Every structure is written in structure tokens, then in C-alpha cells.
Amino acid sequence: MTERKIIKAGLLGLGTVGTGVYKLAKRQKEEIEKKTGVSLQIEGILVHNIEKKREGVDPSLLTDNYRDLTGNEEISVIIEVMGGIEPAKTIILEAMRAGKSVVTANKDLVAVHGAQLYETAAENGVDFLFEAAVAGGIPIIRPLKQCLAGNEISDAVGIVNGTTNYILTRMFEDNMEFQEALDQATELGYAEADPTADIQGLDAGRKIAILASTAFHSRVVFDDVYTEGITKITARDIRYAKEFDSVIKLLGIARQRDGQIEAAVYPMLISKDHPLATVRDSFNAVFVHGDAVDDVMFYGRGAGEFPTASAVMGDVIDVIRNMQYGCTGRIGCTCYRTTPVKNPGDIKNKFFIRMQVVNKPGVLAAIAGELATHKVSISKVVQKVIKSGMAELVIGTEEVKEYHMADALNDLKKLDVVHEISSVIREY
Ligand SMILES: NC(=O)C1=CN([C@@H]2O[C@H](COP(=O)(O)OP(=O)(O)OC[C@H]3O[C@@H](n4cnc5c(N)ncnc54)[C@H](OP(=O)(O)O)[C@@H]3O)[C@@H](O)[C@H]2O)C=CC1
Numbered sequence: 537m538t539e540r541k542i543i544k545a546g547l548l549g550l551g552t553v554g555t556g557v558y559k560l561a562k563r564q565k566e567e568i569e570k571k572t573g574v575s576l577q578i579e580g581i582l583v584h585n586i587e588k589k590r591e592g593v594d595p596s597l598l599t600d601n602y603r604d605l606t607g608n609e610e611i612s613v614i615i616e617v618m619g620g621i622e623p624a625k626t627i628i629l630e631a632m633r634a635g636k637s638v639v640t641a642n643k644d645l646v647a648v649h650g651a652q653l654y655e656t657a658a659e660n661g662v663d664f665l666f667e668a669a670v671a672g673g674i675p676i677i678r679p680l681k682q683c684l685a686g687n688e689i690s691d692a693v694g695i696v697n698g699t700t701n702y703i704l705t706r707m708f709e710d711n712m713e714f715q716e717a718l719d720q721a722t723e724l725g726y727a728e729a730d731p732t733a734d735i736q737g738l739d740a741g742r743k744i745a746i747l748a749s750t751a752f753h754s755r756v757v758f759d760d761v762y763t764e765g766i767t768k769i770t771a772r773d774i775r776y777a778k779e780f781d782s783v784i785k786l787l788g789i790a791r792q793r794d795g796q797i798e799a800a801v802y803p804m805l806i807s808k809d810h811p812l813a814t815v816r817d818s819f820n821a822v823f824v825h826g827d828a829v830d831d832v833m834f835y836g837r838g839a840g841e842f843p844t845a846s847a848v849m850g851d852v853i854d855v856i857r858n859m860q861y862g863c864t865g866r867i868g869c870t871c872y873r874t875t876p877v878k879n880p881g882d883i884k885n886k887f888f889i890r891m892q893v894v895n896k897p898g899v900l901a902a903i904a905g906e907l908a909t910h911k912v913s914i915s916k917v918v919q920k921v922i923k924s925g926m927a928e929l930v931i932g933t934e935e936v937k938e939y940h941m942a943d944a945l946n947d948l949k950k951l952d953v954v955h956e957i958s959s960v961i962r963e964y
């Protein structure tokens with residue numbers, strides 16, 4: 537019998553995702569052999585704390601010196617699931633320069649240094665794949681690069697953060713306030729000990745930078761993405777959303793409009809009839825519009841041990857297949873355009889403004905007049921008396937440039953009849 541060829545991989549990180557990748561490599565061992573014709577072997581694992589007990593893991597594989605992996609000539613694939621910018625970036629670059637292909641789930645790194653990583657991979661004729669970096673287990677990078685390559689993509693809009701989607705779902709379905717829902721997300725292990733990157737929209741912003749670069753063939757980095765989180769959303773906002781037959785979702789927006797790329801993350805009201813409105817709990821979804829395919833939506837688990845490992849392992853198997861056919865480096869950077877990223881102030885959105893106002897004749901006219909001065913056209917008004925002489929006013933607007941709306945809000949605050957602007961939420 538001829539001996540089966542072995543491809544050796546180095547795993548950087550053995551946390552949530554790394555453990556999933558390790559277990560999946562074991563569980564799928566025979567299947568991977570059948571699918572690729574080679575045997576995948578995890579040859580070494582980089583961890584921070586080498587003393588920590590790791591259930592079911594051969595301790596002889598562990599190292600805290602990354603050069604044991606990048607300097608090992610037998611290793612041809614590096615799987616980076618340690619996270620953060622450094623030392624991950626240095627290690628990946630060293631690995632590529634040593635002729636190793638790299639698979640990563642690291643959105644923080646790809647959203648900032650994607651161009652350099654791609655360039656280094658191309659210079660060294662190796663693969664650089666990162667399917668897990670956007671929406672975890674959902675296939676979206678490869679479909680954009682391959683299955684949808686015949687399209688001009690105009691929209692890639694998604695719920696790409698599971699923690700915030702879980703929080704907003706609890707607020708909507710169980711009438712919770714933000715803090716209570718966040719506490720529950722933390723208890724269930726959805727939110728991390730420090731949930732800042734999730735609730736402030738930064739995690740989604742990184743994914744949108746990667747998504748926009750991939751969909752529009754032009755480099756968008758994290759700094760280009762305008763981000764707002766969900767910390768100001770209240771149970772009262774959610775009640776109004778219900779009245780308007782809508783839900784509130786943290787949406788990552790990547791669009792091409794007016795020859796420019798719009799890249800932003802904000803909580804938005806979205807009609808209950810839209811497919812994205814049905815995405816509950818910690819699930820993710822990405823809604824794509826292409827000129828040929830029309831609308832397509834990708835739905836699934838955006839995080840977690842096995843869903844994320846599923847995407848990582850798909851990349852690893854692709855790398856192995858490329859090696860087998862001698863075509864490593866085939867799926868490289870597709871950013872062949874330099875489309876400008878729109879100033880966030882120039883993006884047009886519809887808005888809902890909730891404010892507390894004096895309840896007397898002429899107030900609505902004064903507010904409408906102020907909005908008109910700033911080119912803001914009203915589409916809807918709901919007024920509720922909250923106590924004697926005071927009313928709550930919810931105004932829906934037509935599409936208006938963000939900077940016109942910001943100016944209008946500034947001037948509205950100066951009106952004597954406006955006590956407080958409690959929330960400003962965009963509408964998708
Ligand atoms: N968790 C998820 O659901 C998802 C995560 N991702 C991405 O996957 C990556 C990994 O995430 P996750 O598994 O959750 O992270 P964890 O924090 O659970 O695990 C990180 C692992 O990397 C090791 N590590 C971290 N820094 C170093 C270092 N400087 N030197 C050596 N080892 C180090 C840690 O070692 P030790 O065990 O000793 O502490 C740990 O094993 C991140 O980029 C994340 O953004 C992407 C999609 C979903």
C-alpha cells in the first residue's frame with residue numbers, strides 16, 4: 537500500500553475557535569483524507585499559557601514560542617486563531633515569507649492590514665484565506681469572490697454581530713432594557729468579559745471593512761467605516777419600532793452609491809417584512825444585491841466554537857486542495873479598483889427622531905419649519921401627550937444627507953419648545 541501524503545499545520549491559539557479547529561481536524565480526519573487525498577496533521581499549537589490544562593490535547597504539541605511553528609520546514613499551513621494585531625501580524629508575515637499558507641479568523645487584523653497580508657502572500661506564492669473573519673460560520677467571502685464573481689455588487693448589508701443581535705432580540709421579545717439584556721448575553725457567554733467592541737459597533741465595523749473590500753474590489757479599512765453602537769437604544773425605542781411594524785437591528789452597511797462606497801454600522805429600524813428582520817438571537821445574516829443575481833441572503837451562526845471552526849476548516853481544505861493541484865495563491869486579492877469611500881456625512885438615510893416637546897399650538901409648525909430649513913422632509917408624525925403641557929413627538933423623515941440631519945438636530949435643540957431629543961434612529 538502506498539503511504540498517504542501528510543500535510544502538517546501549525547495552529548496559533550487554542551481558545552474557543554482553536555479548540556473547535558483542533559477537535560474538527562480529529563473528527564473529520566478520515567473525511568478530509570477522502571476529500572483531499574492527503575492527511576492533515578496538527579503538528580504544533582501556539583498558546584500563551586503553556587501550563588494550562590487542555591482537555592483532550594496532546595501536551596507535547598503545545599509551545600509558547602511561535603518560531604517552533606514558523607521555523608518548522610515540515611509545516612506548510614499556519615492556522616491563526618489567536619486574535620489581536622500583534623504578535624499575530626508578525627507571525628503571519630514570517631510564516632508567509634517561509635512559504636507557508638495562512639488561514640485566519642482574525643477580523644481585527646484583516647480589517648486593518650489586509651492589503652499587506654495579501655501582498656506578502658502573493659510575493660511568496662502562498663494562500664491567504666479568512667472566511668471565518670466575517671460572520672463566523674456563514675460562507676460569504678468565498679461566495680462573493682467566486683459564485684457571485686459575475687455580478688456588480690451594489691449592496692452587502694448584514695447583521696454581523698451576534699452579541700448585539702441577541703441583546704436587541706431580548707429587548708424586542710422580552711421588553712428588556714439594554715443593560716438587562718447585556719447582562720443576560722454575558723451570562724450565556726455570548727458577550728465577552730469586555731463587550732465594548734460588540735456593543736459599540738466596532739466588531740461589526742471590522743467585518744464591514746472586509747466585506748466592502750471583497751464585494752466592491754476596492755480596499756476599505758476599519759478607519760473608513762463609520763460606527764455607532766446600540767448602547768443608547770431603549771425599551772421605549774423598541775416599543776415605537778413595534779408600532780411602526782419594524783424591528784431595530786445593528787446593521788452593517790456596505791453599499792456602492794454615486795460612484796462611492798458607503799461603509800457604516802448603526803442601529804436601524806427595519807420593516808418586519810424584510811428578511812433581515814427575521815434574524816433572531818445570536819444569528820447573523822448578510823443580504824447581498826448583485827446586478828445579475830438580484831437579492832441573495834446568507835444566514836447562520838456568526839460565532840462560536842464549531843461554526844467558526846467550520847469556516848476555518850473549509851479554508852484549510854481549500855489550501856490543501858490548492859497544494860495538491862500546484863495552484864497555491866489562486867484566490868488572492870481582488871481589490872483592483874480604487875473607489876473612494878464616501879464621507880459619512882454625505883450618506884443619505886431616513887431617520888426617526890423622538891423628542892419631548894411643549895404641547896401647545898404652533899410647536900409642530902416650528903419644528904417642521906426648522907427641519908425644512910435643513911432640507912429635511914417629514915414622512916410621518918406621531919404625537920403622544922405624556923403629561924400636562926408636555927408631549928412626545930416621533931418624527932419620521934425622508935432620505936436626507938447625514939450632515940443636514942446633524943445640523944437640523946443641533947438647531948432643533950436650541951428651540952425653546954424642544955425639551956429633549958431622546959433618540960435619533962436611522963431607518964433601513
Ligand atoms: N470566538 C468566536 O466565536 C469568533 C472568533 N473569531 C476570531 O477568532 C480569533 C480567536 O478567537 P477566540 O478563539 O474567541 O479567542 P480566545 O481568546 O478564546 O483564544 C485565543 C487563543 O490564542 C492564544 N493566544 C492569544 N494571544 C497569544 C499570544 N500572544 N501568544 C500565544 N498565544 C496567544 C491564547 O492562549 P491561552 O489559551 O494560553 O490563553 C488562546 O489559546 C480572534 O481573532 C477572533 O476575533 C472570529 C469569529 C468568531
Ligand SMILES: N[C@@H](CC=O)C(=O)O
Nearest residue numbers: 696697698699838839
Ligand atoms: N463577538 C462576535 C463574535 C465573533 O465574531 C459576535 O458577537 O458576533
